Amino acid sequence: MPGALPLNELAGWYRASARDLPWRRPEFDAWGTLVSEIMLQQTQAARVAVEIDRWLTRWPTPADLADAPTHEVLRQWGTLGYPRRALRLQDTARAIVERHGREVPRDVDALLALPGVGDYTARAVAVFHYGDRHPVVDTNVRRVIARAVHGQGEAGPAKRRDLADVEALLPAEPAEASVISIALMELGALVCTARAPRCEVCPIAAACAWRAAGYPAYEGKRAPRQSRFAGSDRQARGTVLRALRGVDVPLTEAELAPLWPEDEQRERAIGSLAADGLVVREGGSVRLPH
DNA sequence: GTCCCGTCTC
DNA sequence: GAGACTGGAC
DSSP states (O other): OOOOOOHHHHHHHHHHHOOOOGGGSTTOOHHHHHHHHHHHTTSOHHHHHHHHHHHHHHSOSHHHHHTSOHHHHHHHHTTSSOTHHHHHHHHHHHHHHHHSTTSOOOSHHHHHTSTTOOHHHHHHIIIIITOOOOOOOOHHHHHHHHHHTTOOSSOOSOOTHHHHHHHHHSOSSHHHHHHHHHHHHHHHHHTSOSSSOOGGGOTTGGGOHHHHTTOOOOOSOOOOOOOOOTTSHHHHHHHHHHHHHTOSSOEEHHHHGGGSOOHHHHHHHHHHHHHTTSOEEETTEEEOOO
């Protein structure tokens, strides 16, 4: 087992170099933290940063979002991507109102039970807002640990085991553990990046097992190649939903047809959007849910 | 064109 | 464990 990470160097680097992001402001409450973490699941921080304040101004509490018309929630979600997250966020707001007395739960298992909240998001809220001690493991953290601790260039597919691995290297004190978790994420986002790591400015380069081994090429399993977006069902779904966000009336199949001329794929896209609850078919028309 | 990268479903 | 799911950056 390689030596321990220099945690003091890492924490010091974070304090000096962290980006000034809205959700790191001290006045961000538990709800704001949860909303921002859901948005950050699939979307770059810079894009979330320009949307989060507008969202929280409109729906400052779970009760406000629970009562909102779903079509307005989808419109406000805009082009953040993966709009099923917006539906699940509203479902989560309703669950918080109904099951948790309008307060975002602190307990990790209660958070995990909320729709759209998985291993990363549940612990991010418990750690970054409530200050509890848990491993917060996203892809950045897994890559940093893979390199610095295990001497591997890449992390390979996510495993449950990763949580225990990270937990083992966190300081015992919850506040210190929280800083290390956020610092590992920030290091992976800014310095220990996937494609062009900037080892010359890395605060833990001297202890990095991958660097010490001479940057061996990664031999393990890789995530499968992502299929093409152009011409995909994903693109067709996005095209239909974008059109519906832009109007406040249902669109007929005839109005949608020119936007995605291939009939079979357009129908499949509308059908899968309806199955997800993102659109409603009514007669020969398609609309956003009320 | 390639990469990004958490949750859910199967 | 594998694949679906968006839109934008590079």
